[in-house]
Amino acid sequence: xxxxxxxxxxxxxxxxxxxxxxxxxxxxxxxxxxxxxxxxxxxxxxxxxxxxxxxxxxxxxxxxxxxxxxxxxxxxxxxxxxxxxxxxxxxxxxxxxxxxxxxxxxxxxxxxxxxxxxxxxxxxxxxxxxxxxxxxxxxxxxxxxxxxxxxxxxxxxxxxxxxxxxxxxxxxxxxxxxxxxxxxxxxxxxxxxxxxxxxxxxxxx
Amino acid sequence: xxxxxxxxxxxxxxxxxxxxxxxxxxxxxxxxxxxxxxxxxxxxxxxxxxxxxxxxxxxxxxxxxxxxxxxxxxxxxxxxxxxxxxxxxxxxxxxxxxxxxxxxxxxxxxxxxxxxxxxxxxxxxxxxxxxxxxxxxxxxxxxxxxxxxxxxxxxxxxxxxxxxxxxxxxxxxxxxxxxxxxxxxxxxxxxxxxxxxxxxxxxxxxxxxxxxxxxxxxxxxxxxxxxxxxxxxxxxxxxxxxxxxxxxxxxxxxxxxxxxxxxxxxxxxxxxxxxxxxxxxxxxxxxxxxxxxxxxxxxxxxxxxxxxxxxxxxxxxxxxxxxxxxxxxxxxxxxxxxxxxxxxxxxxxxxxxxxxxxxxxxxxxxxxxxxxxxxxxxxxxxxxxxxxxxxxxxxxxxxxxxxxxxxxxxxxxxxxxxxxxxxxxxxxxxxxxxxxxxxxxxxxxxxxxxxxxxxxxxxxxxxxxxxxxxxxxxxxxxxxxxxxxxxxxxxxxxxxxxxxxxxxxxxxxxxxxxxxxxxxxxxxxxxxxxxxxxxxxxxxxxxxxxxxxxxxxxxxxxxxxxxxxxxxxxxxxxxxxxxxxxxxxxxxxxxxxxxxxxx
Numbered sequence: 109x110x111x112x113x114x115x116x117x118x119x120x121x122x123x124x125x126x127x128x129x130x131x132x133x134x135x136x137x138x139x140x141x142x143x144x145x146x147x148x149x150x151x152x153x154x155x156x157x158x159x160x161x162x163x164x165x166x167x168x169x170x171x172x173x174x175x176x177x178x179x180x181x182x183x184x185x186x187x188x189x190x191x192x193x194x195x196x197x198x199x200x201x202x203x204x205x206x207x208x209x210x211x212x213x214x215x216x217x218x219x220x221x222x223x224x225x226x227x228x229x230x231x232x233x234x235x236x237x238x239x240x241x242x243x244x245x246x247x248x249x250x251x252x253x254x255x256x257x258x259x260x261x262x263x264x265x266x267x268x269x270x271x272x273x274x275x276x277x278x279x280x281x282x283x284x285x286x287x288x289x290x291x292x293x294x295x296x297x298x299x300x301x302x303x304x305x306x307x308x309x310x311x312x313x
Numbered sequence: 314x315x316x317x318x319x320x321x322x323x324x325x326x327x328x329x330x331x332x333x334x335x336x337x338x339x340x341x342x343x344x345x346x347x348x349x350x351x352x353x354x355x356x357x358x359x360x361x362x363x364x365x366x367x368x369x370x371x372x373x374x375x376x377x378x379x380x381x382x383x384x385x386x387x388x389x390x391x392x393x394x395x396x397x398x399x400x401x402x403x404x405x406x407x408x409x410x411x412x413x414x415x416x417x418x419x420x421x422x423x424x425x426x427x428x429x430x431x432x433x434x435x436x437x438x439x440x441x442x443x444x445x446x447x448x449x450x451x452x453x454x455x456x457x458x459x460x461x462x463x464x465x466x467x468x469x470x471x472x473x474x475x476x477x478x479x480x481x482x483x484x485x486x487x488x489x490x491x492x493x494x495x496x497x498x499x500x501x502x503x504x505x506x507x508x509x510x511x512x513x514x515x516x517x518x519x520x521x522x523x524x525x526x527x528x529x530x531x532x533x534x535x536x537x538x539x540x541x542x543x544x545x546x547x548x549x550x551x552x553x554x555x556x557x558x559x560x561x562x563x564x565x566x567x568x569x570x571x572x573x574x575x576x577x578x579x580x581x582x583x584x585x586x587x588x589x590x591x592x593x594x595x596x597x598x599x600x601x602x603x604x605x606x607x608x609x610x611x612x613x614x615x616x617x618x619x620x621x622x623x624x625x626x627x628x629x630x631x632x633x634x635x636x637x638x639x640x641x642x643x644x645x646x647x648x649x650x651x652x653x654x655x656x657x658x659x660x661x662x663x664x665x666x667x668x669x670x671x672x673x674x675x676x677x678x679x680x681x682x683x684x685x686x687x688x689x690x691x692x693x694x695x696x697x698x699x700x701x702x703x704x705x706x707x708x709x710x711x712x713x714x715x716x717x718x719x720x721x722x723x724x725x726x727x728x729x730x731x732x733x734x735x736x737x738x739x740x741x742x743x744x745x746x747x748x749x750x751x752x753x754x755x756x757x758x759x760x761x762x763x764x765x766x767x768x769x770x771x772x773x774x775x776x777x778x779x780x781x782x783x784x785x786x787x788x789x790x791x792x793x794x795x796x797x798x799x800x801x802x803x804x805x806x807x808x809x810x811x812x813x814x815x816x817x818x819x820x821x822x823x824x825x826x827x828x829x830x831x832x833x834x835x836x837x838x839x840x841x842x843x844x845x846x847x848x849x850x851x852x853x854x855x856x857x858x859x860x861x862x863x864x865x866x867x868x869x870x871x872x873x874x875x876x877x878x879x880x881x882x883x884x885x886x887x888x889x890x891x892x893x894x895x896x897x898x899x900x901x902x903x904x905x906x907x908x909x910x911x912x
Contacts, residue, residue: 119657132317132479142317143445145478147421154861156657168555170445170478174626175644186657192649210657214864215695215856216875218655225651233649 109140111164112267113172115191118183119208120148120155123256126281127181128159130260133277135163138269145170154211156187181263183242183255184208185226192233199234202262202301204242204255224312231311238262238304245296251286254293261297262304271298318482320475323446324385324413325350326482327453332489333357333383333411335375337368339735340764341387342422343476344415348385349765352776356491361767361776364705364735365390369397369412376406377505378498381457381489388416388429389704393736395432398466402436403507403515405464407499409457412438416472418595419622424685424703426620428596433468433573437519439526440468440573441535442551446480448535448570454488455535463522463529472595474552474622527574535570538583545637546587548580548600548611556625557593560632560642575603584609591616591637595623661690663862664836664885666758666803666829670727671696672858672889673810679817680715680722684708684737686729687763688756695859699727706736713740713749723817725752730786731761731769738789744822745794752816752823756803757786758831766833790824797823804829806892832885840902841884842891848898849876855890855899863890 114131118124128144135142140163147158160172177195182188182203195201212218221229230237240262246255257278264274275291282290318326324347328336336359338348352359362368365386375382386394391414398412414432417423433440441456443449449471456467503511530536542563549557550569558566567583569575584590584604592601592613601613616635617623632638661668671691674681675698683689683699684707692699701711712726728737733755741753761767768775775781790798797819801812809827816823830836846866851874855863862883865875879890881902891899 129317129479136315136317136481141481143478143480144317145474147477154657154662155659167480168558169625170474170480170552170555171625173559173644174624174629175646186654189651189654192651193646195647195649197647209864210655211660211859211861212655212658214861214880215859216865219653220655221651229649229651233647 109138109163109165111140112162113176113178114161114163114181115172115177115179115194116159116161116181116183117187117191118157119187120157122157122183123253124157124159124183127256127260128161130257130277130281131161133281134269134274135161137273137277140164141167143167143170156190158191179263179266181259183259186210186220189221189226189229192229195233197234198236200236200238200266201230201234202238202240202259202266203230204259205239206243227306227311231306231308235308237306237311238301239306240297240300240304242297245300246293249289249293249296251289251293254286254290257282257290257293258297258300261294261299262301264294265298265301314484315481316484317479318446318450319346319477319479320443320446320449320471321346321415321477322350322479323450323482324453324469324471326484327450328383328411329354329357330450330485330487331454331457332381332487333453333457334380334489335372335382336360336385337362337371337382338385338413339363339365339368339390339393340761340767341390341415342764343417343471343473344385344387344390344413345764345767346476347413347415348776356487356489359776361761361769363770365393366397369394372410373397373401373404373406376408376410379407379496381409383411383413383453385413386415387423388414388427389423389425390414391429391432393705395436398438399436400507401466402438402519403512404505406460406466409460410466411453411456411460412466412468414468414470415476416470418472421473426596428599429468429470430572430599431597437523438466438468438573439463439571440470441570442470442572443475443570444551444554444568445475446478446482449475450482452535452570459529463526465522470551472552478552523574527576530571530574530576531578533571533576536576536579537568538579539566539568540586541565543586544588546583546590547593548583548590548604549593550600551595553593553595553623556623556628560625560628560638569600572600573603575600575607577607580604580607580609584611593617593623593628596620658693659690660693660859660861661687662832663860663883664832664887666827666831667691667756668858668860668887669803669806669809669889670754670756670813670827671698672893673806673813674698674725674727675857677723677810677813679813680720680724682708682711682715682724682726684726684728684732686732686756688727688729691727695857705732706740709737709740709744709753712751712753713744713747716749716751725754725813725817727754727756729762730755730757730759730771731767733786734769734771734784741790741795741824742793750821752813752819752825754813754825754827755786755790757826757828758834760831760834762831762833766831786826790826795824796821798826799823800826800828802829803827804887804889806889836885839886841881841886842879842888842899843881843902844877844879845898845900846876848896850874850896851876852895854893854895858890858893860890
């Protein structure tokens with residue numbers, strides 16, 4: 109089986125840690141050795157969050173080696189931009205179409221990159237960029253907390269792991285009362301991947 | 314059954330399986346999740362003690378009583394507990410004691426980067442370092458068995474990466490008969506009373522024991538040699554072993570699990586079998602110095618840094634410089650980053666009760682002796698209010714020193730409720746007794762917020778969710794004999810300002826208790842606030858509150874200053890901005906006003 113180095117990044121409160129837990133469990137389920145490392149930052153909420161997840165035959169380090177990320181799953185544009193140099197040249201980026209301004213930006217003391225700059229930088233790091241309207245899909249399902257599972261659904265489309273494996277793990281990991289909406293979220297995310305690929309002409313700064 | 318567990322979850326599971334009966338500690342990143350997870354097992358008594366020393370004494374008591382016990386702390390908490398585990402080395406116990414310290418290489422959430430492996434050598438205790446979650450779980454049992462065999466506490470040391478990384482763990486059963494009654498204490502005062510005359514008699518035993526432990530380490534199964542290519546031999550331990558294994562997939566390894574004392578024969582055997590021997594370790598040259606004392610020629614800190622996290626990328630770069638790897642082994646960092654990305658700095662939450670105090674301290678320009686907690690953010694913009702911060706409970710002693718040095722500046726100590734109980738009570742008593750003059754501000758948000766909302770003696774629930782005794786801070790402070798005590802609502806900006814001013818002007822010792830709950834403890838969410846753009850003139854006062862909900866809009870006033878806006882999703886209507894707005898431009902968005910009606 110092909111080894112994977114995954115980075116899941118986002119803002120505290122977006123559900124990245126549950127997403128990385130599910131990724132780890134899926135890897136274990138299909139027979140990989142798995143390690144995972146979370147860095148949650150100082151902020152109780154609203155800080156940068158990053159999880160490293162590694163699938164392989166035998167995984168030693170819980171940290172993805174520098175410059176060897178296969179897939180970067182960014183829950184927010186800026187938190188994707190922060191890790192571009194960790195990506196392999198042929199790596200994949202799945203980014204949720206959402207901007208969350210840090211306080212420095214909302215207080216007018218720093219600039220958030222424009223959408224055009226952002227898309228150009230993503231496309232410059234790799235040709236394989238998928239801009240998924242994750243928040244929009246989750247809102248459409250009436251539960252914004254399913255954002256993480258929408259993005260996992262999109263990611264699942266890049267792997268050969270069958271949807272059944274994902275569905276079983278998600279069912280076990282999320283509370284029973286929201287299991288159905290999360291399974292829908294997974295499906296919508298998976299369907300969204302193919303239409304989300306950023307074309308070269310959409311990424312000119 | 315194999316499950317993914319973090320290192321901290323695995324330690325909790327290990328304590329459960331190994332028959333730990335009593336576990337005590339004090340919260341601190343990256344150690345807090347150990348007791349939080351252990352608290353789920355009813356067979357184990359778990360508590361957040363008031364501080365690390367009290368926890369360590371409690372653990373010793375449980376072990377004198379014949380029960381396996383475990384103490385948990387972050388690295389700096391070991392300094393607080395040290396006085397108590399040092400005597401444990403002399404007295405021994407009637408059951409195993411495990412000391413778990415979670416260090417913080419890279420200083421993700423600590424004031425220093427101390428390498429707690431030195432405590433093993435300092436206290437003359439054996440030291441275990443797990444490399445992953447399976448070892449973290451297993452070493453709890455192994456450590457307790459060693460503690461019983463050698464009759465002294467054993468240290469289990471993790472770091473942020475082992476504590477907060479997850480890997481597969483094979484679960485086992487609890488090896489303990491919980492229904493057996495506790496027999497009376499096996500009393501042995503000549504052993505358990507470390508008075509000079511008796512402790513002196515035990516002193517030679519401690520040296521003898523370290524020799525026996527080094528002998529034990531020779532055949533300790535978790536210390537192992539992995540022979541590969543013999544041109545390079547690597548001595549390493551902990552998570553750094555896992556990193557090094559990836560950077561040097563073909564080298565020979567001496568993987569040490571017990572890192573104090575070291576097994577001299579095993580080290581010499583390994584060194585003799587490899588052409589070039591290096592030590593790869595994070596932080597201090599702890600292993601390197603021990604190996605060099607054996608007369609074995611090794612390289613270590615001449616190649617690798619002695620501070621910061623020793624990540625795989627750093628190991629690679631240093632190895633290339635030292636000629637251990639070809640330059641082609643390192644992936645080139647690609648120049649694909651956008652410049653000047655704005656940081657996402659930690660910030661006081663919307664609705665935080667601490668905000669008013671730091672807004673006023675900034676305005677009043679007092680010198681502030683700070684302490685450890687969320688309110689440490691008072692040192693950051695836009696408050697820039699805090700002048701000193703060093704250790705838990707330090708603020709009050711530092712302010713006392715300001716006073717006794719006759720510093721002319723107006724000054725206050727600022728300390729949270731959890732930190733006050735942890736180590737602020739004694740320095741306040743000291744001020745009372747030694748005629749200290751000054752102002753101590755206790756930010757009582759009814760929780761230990763920064764580490765994840767744990768309990769303390771001011772809260773009526775304990776770690777395991779049962780009712781516990783609650784100590785009222787005001788009553789306690791009055792009972793100490795503090796002459797001027799004020800309890801203030803921190804959401805009342807005028808009251809905060811007036812009471813701070815009066816306390817600082819008072820010629821004696823004053824305590825101001827800012828009594829308001831953390832937004833995570835208690836939150837009454839009313840309708841959010843809104844800015845009337847016609848009234849706002851961009852004066853910037855509300856921006857100085859550093860509230861994540863308040864932002865600069867694109868709309869400018871006549872003089873070109875951006876007007877303020879409020880994010881209705883983030884605003885929890887704490888009311889502070891409305892009170893300080895000189896133009897009365899901020900009002901609560903109610904259904905009536907939203908549709909244009911008058912407030």
